[in-house]
Amino acid sequence: MQEAALELFLEKGYDGTTAAEIAARAGVTERTFFRYFPDKREVLFNEAALHAGLSAAIAEAPPELGPLEVVVWSFQSLAPMFEENLPFAEPGQAVIARTPALQERQLAKSAAVTQTIAEALQHREIDPAIARLAAATGMAVTGHGLQTWVQDPSSPLVEHLEKALRALQGLSGAAPQ
CATH class of the missing domain: 1.10.357.10 (Tetracycline Repressor, domain 2)
Incomplete structure (x- = not known):
């Protein structure tokens, strides 16, 4: 998920990326994403x-x-x-x-x-x-x-x-x- 998030952040910018897009890019559900990270910031700050x-x-x-x-x-x-x-x-x-x-x-x-x-x-x-x-x-x-x-x-x-x-x-x- 971290790799997917970074790719999207670099492509679309942090503000232009949603948690749902990160989850989709990583091949997981949005619910799974939020099980690991409370929000998209924490992908960078876990x-x-x-x-x-x-x-x-x-x-x-x-x-x-x-x-x-x-x-x-x-x-x-x-x-x-x-x-x-x-x-x-x-x-x-x-x-x-x-x-x-x-x-x-x-x-x-x-x-x-x-x-x-x-x-x-x-x-x-x-x-x-x-x-x-x-x-x-x-x-x-x-x-x-x-x-x-x-x-x-x-x-x-x-x-x-x-x-x-x-x-x-x-x-x-x-x-x-």
Whole structure:
């Protein structure tokens, strides 16, 4: 369904595409479409697995890692999820870039994921203010790593995330560990 939706969004535009058309292109009923997605936006933003995966990964992260390293480590542990989605990343971002309502939804998704990360860090006994800072910074590092990876997927995502973390450490003058 995601592939069918992206094809239609690119052909007809997001606003010119209906859920019924997506379902028909995917060879399913409209009812089946809505069983998987509450609306057509969620084809691009299905994030439940990301929230669950991040919460679990943060809980399982090695105890010796600092808060920011925990966030990056957690995203690295979810690399297969992102790698599976790579064929949809670039066309999906193109659709989002042309649609203000989707840009707004992307910002809301980012804020929700940041909140999930902050809450999971707090469960690790990290001060709430530091948890929020690490979550926001980790999202920026991850966003940079994901962007460079989509542009050049010849190296694994985990390497792009590691390079992004090192770049941030270089910006702050902190010695890479």
